[in-house]
Amino acid sequence: MTGSRRQQNRLNRERAILDAALKVFAAQGYTGASMDAVAAEAGVTKPTLYSYFPSKESLFQAMMLGKRDVMLDVFEHPSGDMVADLLVFAWAYADTVMRPEMLSLARLIIGEVQRFPEIGRAYQASGPDHLLRGIMRYLDSQRRAGRLAFDDAELAAQDLWGLILSAPRTQALYMPDALPDRATLHRYITNGLRVFLKAYSTAPAPDLHQLEALASAPSQQVRHDA
Amino acid sequence: MTGSRRQQNRLNRERAILDAALKVFAAQGYTGASMDAVAAEAGVTKPTLYSYFPSKESLFQAMMLGKRDVMLDVFEHPSGDMVADLLVFAWAYADTVMRPEMLSLARLIIGEVQRFPEIGRAYQASGPDHLLRGIMRYLDSQRRAGRLAFDDAELAAQDLWGLILSAPRTQALYMPDALPDRATLHRYITNGLRVFLKAYSTAPAPDLHQLEALASAPSQQVRHDA
DNA sequence: GTGAAGCTTTACTGACAAGTAAAGAAATTC
DNA sequence: GAATTTCTTTACTTGTCAGTAAAGCTTCAC
Numbered sequence: 001m002t003g004s005r006r007q008q009n010r011l012n013r014e015r016a017i018l019d020a021a022l023k024v025f026a027a028q029g030y031t032g033a034s035m036d037a038v039a040a041e042a043g044v045t046k047p048t049l050y051s052y053f054p055s056k057e058s059l060f061q062a063m064m065l066g067k068r069d070v071m072l073d074v075f076e077h078p079s080g081d082m083v084a085d086l087l088v089f090a091w092a093y094a095d096t097v098m099r100p101e102m103l104s105l106a107r108l109i110i111g112e113v114q115r116f117p118e119i120g121r122a123y124q125a126s127g128p129d130h131l132l133r134g135i136m137r138y139l140d141s142q143r144r145a146g147r148l149a150f151d152d153a154e155l156a157a158q159d160l161w162g163l164i165l166s167a168p169r170t171q172a173l174y175m176p177d178a179l180p181d182r183a184t185l186h187r188y189i190t191n192g193l194r195v196f197l198k199a200y201s202t203a204p205a206p207d208l209h210q211l212e213a214l215a216s217a218p219s220q221q222v223r224h225d226a
Numbered sequence: 227m228t229g230s231r232r233q234q235n236r237l238n239r240e241r242a243i244l245d246a247a248l249k250v251f252a253a254q255g256y257t258g259a260s261m262d263a264v265a266a267e268a269g270v271t272k273p274t275l276y277s278y279f280p281s282k283e284s285l286f287q288a289m290m291l292g293k294r295d296v297m298l299d300v301f302e303h304p305s306g307d308m309v310a311d312l313l314v315f316a317w318a319y320a321d322t323v324m325r326p327e328m329l330s331l332a333r334l335i336i337g338e339v340q341r342f343p344e345i346g347r348a349y350q351a352s353g354p355d356h357l358l359r360g361i362m363r364y365l366d367s368q369r370r371a372g373r374l375a376f377d378d379a380e381l382a383a384q385d386l387w388g389l390i391l392s393a394p395r396t397q398a399l400y401m402p403d404a405l406p407d408r409a410t411l412h413r414y415i416t417n418g419l420r421v422f423l424k425a426y427s428t429a430p431a432p433d434l435h436q437l438e439a440l441a442s443a444p445s446q447q448v449r450h451d452a
Numbered sequence: 453g454t455g456a457a458g459c460t461t462t463a464c465t466g467a468c469a470a471g472t473a474a475a476g477a478a479a480t481t482c
Numbered sequence: 483g484a485a486t487t488t489c490t491t492t493a494c495t496t497g498t499c500a501g502t503a504a505a506g507c508t509t510c511a512c
Contacts, residue, residue, distance in 0.1 A: 010459095028257075029255060029337060029338070030258075031254075031255055032256075032257040035500065035501085036498095044460085045460070046500090046501080046502095047460070047501090047502075048459080048460055050501070050502080051460080056499095104340070108337070110333050110336045110337060111255060111333055111334070111337015111338065113400060113401070114253065114402060115258070117402065117403055120401050120402070124397065124400045124401055128396070128400075155414075155417045158392075158393040158414075159389055159421055161393065162388035162393055163385055163389065166384075166387075166388040166392035167387065170392070170396075171350065171354070173336050173339070174335065174336065174339060174347075174349060174350045174354075175346050175347055175350055176340060188384075191378070195426075198424065199420075200421075235489095236489090260468080261469075261470065262468095262470090271490070271491055271492085272470085272472095272491095273471085273472075273473095273489095273490070273491070274489080274491080276471070277489075277490080282470070282471090
């Protein structure tokens with residue numbers, strides 16, 4: 001029904017190859033990764049690999065462009081409680097972006113962006129920019145509801161981002177072996193939201209108290225595949 | 227006086243080699259860069275290169291560890307006007323960290339950190355961490371003077387950092403061809419400081435007016451070599 | 453079942469890069 | 483100013499990797 005058995009095998013193998021490519025490229029970098037290593041990791045031999053992708057470069061591009069992380073549309077279902085929404089978003093975002101594989105992918109993109117500028121642009125558009133637009137829409141809705149006050153939604157969204165996770169993420173990029181634990185993330189998130197609300201909330205101070213109570217909310221695992 | 231002519235030549239050449247190594251490694255990555263290319267860029271041949279550094283790896287490490295950017299001690303000479311100090315700092319920091327060579331270096335480190343973890347740690351310690359401690363000292367002095375209020379100086383310093391430059395810098399890492407112009411940086415800096423002061427300043431609002439007046443202060447070029 | 457098609461594998465090629473040996477040039481010492 | 487030492491270069495070796503040609507196997511059609 002879903003194609004012949006041959007085609008099915010082909011698709012499975014293609015996926016296996018792409019997964020292997022991600023693994024090997026992320027570990028070794030573009031130039032450091034050998035096609036033999038990718039083939040071995042995928043359980044395939046090299047000419048088979050070349051029957052799926054005509055060159056190393058095309059494999060890399062296909063893998064990267066297919067990997068655009070579908071950035072959680074957490075704000076699609078707002079709860080009506082802004083602080084709770086922001087906390088859910090913050091944890092979902094942290095759980096996505098601080099995963100070791102995601103950090104490896106980011107390192108790979110950053111490291112190879114001079115060689116493959118399109119990949120950097122594509123990632124920026126489908127990841128950060130997409131996320132930013134989601135935040136902007138949500139913040140705007142809260143502004144219309146009178147709960148937030150700002151002129152420039154883009155700046156406000158970037159502030160939220162920067163306050164919550166820029167520090168631990170930047171650090172994680174430089175030090176893969178010292179990923180922050182959940183208590184540390186909690187500290188960043190709580191503090192970041194407090195500062196954000198202090199700067200942008202129309203309520204004088206009350207909603208800050210929710211933060212401590214809510215901060216230890218369960219952290220949802222979030223899907224992030226292609 | 228400063229050693230024999232031979233030794234002098236040797237030092238000059240070593241510096242030329244290190245400069246060339248930075249250039250080539252930053253452009254091609256560790257695996258992508260060839261020792262021939264480094265030698266050519268330095269105006270030397272390969273065996274000469276190997277007489278200075280016994281291997282590609284040792285050259286890379288020597289180059290990177292020597293390159294720790296001496297992060298501006300802007301806060302060493304506070305003016306007494308906190309908003310003016312913060313603006314000077316923000317621009318000095320922006321001028322250092324957003325330079326194309328600095329961004330290339332950061333990309334190189336991030337891209338190779340899985341291969342050379344010590345380099346990531348060394349960079350983190352001499353760059354961001356060193357800077358952070360400087361900011362903390364300054365913010366603490368302002369808190370003692372009653373102009374700022376916060377519990378955790380480290381979080382406050384990271385907030386300042388994150389608000390001012392995390393967005394343009396992150397974006398620049400992914401998109402080397404689309405560096406923000408000075409007007410854009412101005413926008414980030416002004417907004418970041420406004421949010422920071424709103425969250426942390428003890429003054430209700432007055433000092434914010436200075437921002438617009440001062441924001442277009444001349445941007446000092448800052449030295450940043452090893 | 454048998455023939456034909458396509459896919460996969462073993463085995464190879466050409467190019468390039470890290471690192472080196474021995475010849476050649478330059479500077480310092482007496 | 484000549485001998486020696488040190489540094490630099492030309493020319494090479496070894497290994498690795500991207501990409502490929504031809505042989506072998508599996509799957510589907512009839």
